[in-house]
Amino acid sequence: MAATDATPKDLTHQILYALSEAEPLLSAEAFPQAAFTDLKAALDRLGSREMVKYDTIDREEAILEAEGETIAANGSHEARVFEALRQAVEGLTVQELENTIGDKNVTKVGQSKAFKEKWISRTKDGKFKTARDSIEDVTKEQVQTIRQTRTHPDPKVIADLKKRKLIKTQKVISFKIHKGPKFALEIAKEETDLTADMIASGAWKTAAFKPYNFKALGADQNAGALHPLNKVRSEFRQIFFEMGFEEMPTSQFVESGFWNFDTLFVPQQHPARDLQDTFYISDPKAADKPRPTGPDDTRDYEEVWDNVRQVHENGKFGSIGYRYPWSPEESLRLVLRTHTTAVSAAMLHKLAAQRGKDGRVPPARYFSIDRVFRNESVDATHLAEFHQVEGVIADYGLTLGGLMEFMEIFFGKMGLTDLQFKPAYNPYTEPSMEIFAFHKGLNKLVEIGNSGMFRPEFLESVGLPKDLRVYGWGLSLERPTMIKYGISNIRELLGHKVDLNFIERNPAVRLDKD
Amino acid sequence: MPTINVDKYRLFEELGQQFTADEFQELCFDFGIELDGDTEEDPSRPKDQAPELAIEIPANRYDMLCFEGIALHLNIFRGKHATPNYRLLDIPESKMQSITVKKETAKVRPYVAGAILRNLKFTEDTYQSFIALQDKLHQNLARQRTLVSIGTHDLDTIKGPFTYEALPPKDINFMPLNQTKKMDGAELMSFYESDKHLSRYLHIIRDKPVYPAIFDANRVVCSLPPIINGDHSKITLNTTNVFIEITATDQTKLDIVCNIMVAMFSKYCEEQFTIEPVKIISDHNNTTRVTPSLATRAMDVEVDYINQCCGLEESPESICKFLSKMAYKAEPSKDPKFVTVSVPPTRADVLHACDVMEDVAIGYGFNNLPRSSPNKSATIGKPLIVNKLSDIVRNECAMSGWLEVMPLILCSHEENFGWLNRVDDGKTAIKLANPKSVEYQVVRTSLLPGLLKTLRENKSVRLPLQIFEVSEVAFKEESQERKARNERRWAAAFYGKTSGFEVVHGLLDRVLSMLRVAFITHEGGLEGKDIDFEVKQNPSKSDGYWIEEINEPTFFNGRAAAIYLRLGGKVQRIGEIGVLHPTVLEKYELRYPVSTLEINLEVFL
Incomplete structure (x- = not known):
């Protein structure tokens, strides 16, 4: 209901009265003095009540420049020169001519133009005199026409005068107004809405209703909303559930170096363990050696500890190891987990103690999506915190081809197909594969995740049997979300700088639909 | 991942093929390195400079950290080149150059190795590559020279036998590389303090009582590792006999670096791929030996293991063929169940049969491997209960x-304490040792700072603002192995021209009633808002929640309450609700009142 009542009432009435006398009504003729905005508002007001209809007329108008005005009043320069000479029968010198006309410029331009038109000529003694009896001052007539009608029937004339800088043109919008279906001289009171009172009283039967503006947006819902990143997270969780995955307990930001690195066969001098990359904890001081989580936990933690030490220091499980003095103190330093794989390590250790009906460690599928921490310098694509999506499949007889096939299915559910796998290096998976997909928008292969088969040094250290192979893969939650929504700065997605309007208006996530 | 810049035209010449951009990209992709840049079309490249390729090398391939290594391994992969047979020149130990290790070195940098490249011809390009490889090894495997550092010398300017000693800084006096005056160890430390490049290595030995140094037979200081070499023995383009000494704190990495250095550059020796060994005399710890080791390691790898992991059914012979593409020498062993693989001295990353198996897969081509179903066994999906609970509250x-x-x-x-008018008792918050910014000093113990900062950054959004978060805080917890525990919380904040206390309270009522918990008032005993709430025997002892006024400095006086919950007869305070104190608002630069609630969700599990 965009009509406004701020326009002068009388203008709407004037329009109605004028329209009752003559239809169609040209606003430029009927209301030449009315300001455009007032006129438009009045017409909209009447139009919304269907009392009038109108078309907009775009028109070029010609307006006289100062020089044009002088010509309209006094005649063209050449005509003034002719007239002066006509009155001075004996002819005039340049100086006399200038004195008579009283304007040096007019004299100069007029005299040369009059020569060209052959209206005047020069006597032997250098004076000017008329060369004919009378002239027709065409220019004067033209500008006078324009002053009256704001145009000229001959477009060439307008172009010529414009070139001579006597006139300028400007665009003018005016209206051609017709009667509408509800035309009347008075504006009837119209209801804007159907109300309970009207239904109760029956007034709706006779009331006139103002037409609804179907072009305007509806009312703001003051809607609540879930965070876009969590909406994507929820899609990922759904995919994991569809594929039989159990969610891992990741409520543990603080990890020991043992679970976060050593168990995973990340050597103690690995760059990822640098102060530059990992957040270390100053308080509390250090972790305890791995130990049972409760009275029901009968696993041999001492064995895991020794396995890990030996596999790093001297090699074990068919591995020659990294062959360096392994430090228990380094292993017990506390860190903010740099990946949720620390949780996977603990889960696989737990799995190793389980037995299926066949007496073997049962196959399992685990996943998690949770926060991880890196001591990164913050920039457009890096934050000290982000979310890792992690999946683990433990089973017998798994092959690399199966891992790739799984990735095709997993990412296929997000509309990513035709994956490519690139050999890569990761200390705890071997083989390691970076997963690439073709991105239509970016028109290139983009890396969408990392995957591999966990190293035996890790799996056998936590007690899993040699023939149980384990796929692991991971990706950040933020990266696919940023690609999906064309966000270039991660701070616009995670953290306190995120715009609340963005959260409220972000559409539903449909990963399978583009 | 280290990035190596190589001369594109030289590399293509070495590979014997002019690749298109796509072809080369594909080769890199299949092999597992990454083409990161090509300056061919870069308008800023000077006309007289050949275009460079930037190639990312996986962190385990130390043998590809230079032009020579990249060219060699790509050629082997493409079947254009056999794996070189690196060998030591056959010299009787009595005639070998030697480095005698003094026992004091154990106090600062205990290990040393040496090697000599004879009759080598540098060009400008190979000389630069030789320097660059040392630099890359120092940065990566050697962890900024802490573990290993390399010194290279013109052997014709010095005279063995050499000694590796550790002396008080004052007793080591020499002219460092490219300097014009002699200085002792202590002077050297202050001299290089402001050096952009070398200053970052000084800390490795600075405060040690003795500094390590390599001396020649005439007491010429060859180097003061891991900082700098002497000027006396510096190598130039014209050097033909190169003496390499490498010192370390890690024996394994020392050997790796030594093997890589000589393997890469023995290519330019008159007798290709030969290395003159150096005897390391280290009687004090019984580690007298000859370096470099250049030992190939033999491994018997199960054919079935390789085939099963890769999903292949290849014969031992064909497995050996794939391995030869990855620089191994492999042959079927007498027992047909195995292949005998000899791991070249440059492939220090091969630790286990799984590394060999991966190389078979790369040799075969990852993207050519037969696909199979990943669904061997059925498993049952299951959400984490605390996440299900959180989702109810969030929704x-x-x-x-x-x-x-x-x-x-x-x-x-x-943000976590002072700004909320809270005091750190030292027993709650987990503190970080090495944050790069004050924004990351502690793990939050409350969700409020994040909510308030979010409000602060959204002042231009139309009021009122109503925001919430369901997430975790963490606390110190001595009883846990990791000395910490997380707690799942729910918090909400209202920001508007009025305090909005009743709005926040209403949200609490709404969410708790959806969790089937009823509100209990003190006087009335019970005002069950929940439709299926059952009044048990004693209504005043029934399950439910209530709020009780508290006076805590985070909140405005008389406008705050603790939230209590009685479940199964057990009463606990689960959180707070209130109008924030104006001094808190001031700290967070908020102009309008804020009401918040924050509770522990785990009690509802």
């Missing part, structure tokens, strides 16, 4: 018209 909040936010978990100490 209820959003349905009530609140916006979910996701602030950071790390925050400054002030």
Whole structure:
């Protein structure tokens, strides 16, 4: 209901009265003095009540420049020169001519133009005199026409005068107004809405209703909303559930170096363990050696500890190891987990103690999506915190081809197909594969995740049997979300700088639909 | 991943093929290195400079950290080149150059190795590559020279036998590389203090009582590792006999670096791929030996293991063929169940049969491997209960018209304590040792700082703002192995021209009633808002929640309450609700009143 009542009432009435006398009504003729905005508002007001209809007329108008005005009043320069000479029968010198006309410029331009038109000529003694009896001052007539009608029937004339800088043109919008279906001289009171009172009283039967503006947006819902990143997270969780995955307990930001690195066969001098990359904890001081989580936990933690030490220091499980003095103190330093794989390590250790009906460690599928921490310098694509999506499949007889096939299915559910796998290096998976997909928008292969088969040094250290192979893969939650929504700065997605309007208006996530 | 810049035209010449951009990209992709840049079309490249390729090398391939290594391994992969047979020149130990290790070195940098490249011809390109490889090894495997450092010398300017000693800084006096005056160890430390390049290595030995140094037979200081070499023995383009000494704190990495250095550059020796060994005399710890080792390691790898992991059915012979593409020498062993693989001295990354198996897969081509079903066994999906609970609360909040936010978990100490008028008792918050910014000093113990910062950054959004978060805080917890525990919380904040206390309270009522918990008033005993709430024997002892006024400095006086919950007869305080104190608002630069609630969700599990 965009009509406004701020326009002068009388203008709407004037329009109605004028329209009752003559239809169609040209606003430029009927209301030449009315300001455009007032006129438009009045017409909209009447139009919304269907009392009038109108078309907009775009028109070029010609307006006289100062020089044009002088010509309209006094005649063209050449005509003034002719007239002066006509009155001075004996002819005039340049100086006399200038004195008579009283304007040096007019004299100069007029005299040369009059020569060209052959209206005047020069006597032997250098004076000017008329060369004919009378002239027709065409220019004067033209500008006078324009002053009256704001145009000229001959477009060439307008172009010529414009070139001579006597006139300028400007665009003018005016209206051609017709009667509408509800035309009347008075504006009837119209209801804007159907109300309970009207239904109760029956007034709706006779009331006139103002037409609804179907072009305007509806009312703001003051809607609540879930965070876009969590909406994507929820899609990922759904995919994991569809594929039989159990969610891992990741409520543990603080990890020991043992679970976060050593168990995973990340050597103690690995760059990822640098102060530059990992957040270390100053308080509390250090972790305890791995130990049972409760009275029901009968696993041999001492064995895991020794396995890990030996596999790093001297090699074990068919591995020659990294062959360096392994430090228990380094292993017990506390860190903010740099990946949720620390949780996977603990889960696989737990799995190793389980037995299926066949007496073997049962196959399992685990996943998690949770926060991880890196001591990164913050920039457009890096934050000290982000979310890792992690999946683990433990089973017998798994092959690399199966891992790739799984990735095709997993990412296929997000509309990513035709994956490519690139050999890569990761200390705890071997083989390691970076997963690439073709991105239509970016028109290139983009890396969408990392995957591999966990190293035996890790799996056998936590007690899993040699023939149980384990796929692991991971990706950040933020990266696919940023690609999906064309966000270039991660701070616009995670953290306190995120715009609340963005959260409220972000559409539903449909990963399978583009 | 280290990035190596190589001369594109030289590399293509070495590979014997002019690749198109796509072809080369594909080769890199299949092999597992990454083409990161090509300056061919770069308008800023000077006309007289050949275009460079930037190639990312996986962190385990130390043998590809230079032009020579990249060219060699790509050629082997493409079947254009056999794996070189690196060998030591056959010299009787009595005639070998030697480095005698003094026992004091154990106090600072205990290990040393040496090697000599004879009759080598540098060109400008190979000389630069030789320097660059040392630099890359120092940065990566050697962890900024802490583990290993390399010194290279013109052997014709010095005279063995050499000694590796550790002396007080004052007793080591020499002219460092490219300097014009002699200085002792202590002077050298202050001289290089402001050096952009070398200053970052000084800390490795600076405060040690003795500094390590390599001397020649005439007491010429060859180097003061891991800082700098002497000027006396510096190598130039014209050097033909190169003496390499390598010192270390890690024996394994020392051997790796030594093997890589000589393997890469023995290519330019008159007798290709030969290395003159150096005897290391280290009687004090019984580690007298000859370096470099250049030992190939033999491994018997099960054919079935390789085939099963890769999903292949290849014969031992064909497995050996794939391995030869990856620089191994492999042959079927007498027992047909195995292949005998000899791991070249440059492939220090091969630790286990799984590394060999991966190389078979790369040799075969990852993308050519037969696909199979990943679904060997059926498993049952299952959500984590605490996440299900969180989702209920999150959805209820959003349905009530609140916006979910996701602030950071790390925050400054002030934001977590002082700004909330809270005091750090030293027993609660987990503190970080090495944050790069004050924004990351502690793990939050409350969700409030994140909510308040979010409000602060959204002042231009139309009022009122109603935001919530369901996420975790963490606390110190001595009883746990990791000395910490997380707690799942729910918090909400209202920001508007009025305090909005009743709005926040209404949200609490709404969410708790959706969790089937009823509100109990003190006087009335019970005002069950929940439709299926059952009054047990004693209504005043029934399950439910109530709020009780508290006076805590985070909140405005008389406008705050603790939230209590009685479940199964057990009463606990689960959180607070209140109008924030104006001094808190001031700290967070908020102009309008804020009401908040924050509770522990785990009690509802």
